[in-house]
Amino acid sequence: MPIIEAANLAKHFRTFRRRSGLWGSFKDLVNRKYETVRAVDGVSFAIEPGEMVGYIGANGAGKSTTIKMLTGILVPTSGRVAVRGLVPHRQRYQHVKQIGVVFGQRTQLWWDIAVIEALRLLQRIYEVPKADFEARLKKFEEVLGLGDLLNIPVRKLSLGQRMRCDLAASLLHNPPVLFLDEPTIGLDIAVKASVRDFIREINREYGTTVILTTHDLSDIERLCRRVIMIDRGRLIYDGELKSLKEQAVGARRLVVDFVLPVDRAGLQRALEGCPVELEGGGPFRWEISFRRGQANAPEIIGLLMSRLEVRDLELEEPRIEEVVREVYRRERAG
């Protein structure tokens, strides 16, 4: 039986454009021009216990809005949602006791008090038995390296430190379901890695079901077998990450810096016979996009190195916007 279910879930926001100036705000008062933003527009999925699912999409796709409905912050405009059989916004107390939530942009902890005090308050709020609290705290200290942070007020933590503390706080009551909204946003590589390791370990050891939103595909690669992708509020892919990557993620991009200026024609001559697209206007730096299967990186790099003087080059991971574009392209193609 699925642990999380969404059926035709939708959230529409009614907003109005604020006009500028004093006269503008007066006009706003009298006559507002409302628009409806369909942030989430009829999304359905089911997640089984113990799964770790990546919920991905470009900025503004509707990821956070979905998470806010699953966690009971927002009341859906229409559709159904249930987590372990509870309707989040109706059975709020019971529901939030069974979930852990981390928002990358915003801390869940009290601003003014030390981390350890915040954790102690959460222990009381979630009624975590003392022995469990101590055991978990010890574990978090080890795995997340919280030791030195415990006595610092939350407001003084760096982003990476704060994220580690937020993760610990969200798991203090050992919830069966964990929601992570952009948990690695703005973190440096080392912290990103430790956050990912920790999430994976929690999932493996305690069978915690995890939904993770991100617009950084490398998060998903390290953590999730299944991905759900949304775009402009609509679900456009739900399935294995592997097949998404194999079939859809064809677009790659190579960024090359040249020692001498190179014009478009010169570059095209150098890459004669390779089906590539040239972007980004030179003359020293060019972005070369190509599709897997039609061309490959070693071949292109070989041609460039033998015919032009290359200062530096970098093969970029596909960006989420490109993956979204790819999924659409594939759909149109049939």
Place this chain on the structure above:
Amino acid sequence: MPSADWRYRAGDNQKKGHAIKRLIFYINLLRAYLSNSIKSRLAYREDFLSGFVAGLMMQLIGVLFVFSLFVRVPHLMGWHREEIFFIFGFSQVSLGLFFTFFSNLLELSDKYIIEGNFDRILLRPLDSFFQLVTERIYWEESSTIIVGLSMMSYALSRLGLALGPAEYLSLAGLVLSACAIYLAIFTILVSLTFWFNDRGSVVSVMLMLEGFSRYPVTIYNRTVRLVLTFIIPYAFTAFFPSMLILGRESYRLYVWLTPAVAAVSLMAALAVWRAGTRAYQSTGS
């Protein structure tokens, strides 16, 4: 390797707690919140002290103004100046209590709704109103209470009134009721920001109108009096309850209506609050 400790899962025990158990739970939590609040205030002693002193100065200036008004005027429309001081002091004590313990309500619009911090409140298995109120205590506002208490005791001694324990107790109850009325009025007002993105303009108008509650309502015209009694019940935050001590027979009923008005308006306020939290739209970021 999962230890036995981890086998317990949050949310497994979903039986609803007994109401009294729940109350004890909240009281214990409140104690923890208060001790944290005091600790963090002590960490910023200087802020607290400067806030407290600044508040005290403001209060004293206000009081001096009132005193100076009445230097040559021992009576105003049938009221002794000491009676007026008593009412004024009463309103300061109840308002001071409200500001000290419930000021965080006034942050709802900017700090919680527009910045989206209300998300965090809805994610905890606790009453949202309780959380908002306890998240910050404004200890420095206690200067208002102190000034108010001084005015009341000054007035009492000048009026030559000695109160017995029963009267002190009733007075304390009435002060708490008056504070609850302020709480209800402002809860309703700030709840409106769940629906309308208002940056506190209604609240500041209401704070200005609060000045009306410091004087006997009989000095106002009929319309204002009716409004202050039945629509925005500011008359119950100082004038009517003060009549317990200043004892005018015609107001007996109103004195004891005060707790009832407090209870009814607080219940109405909490209902508006609940409806508001359901309309909360969070923010896009």
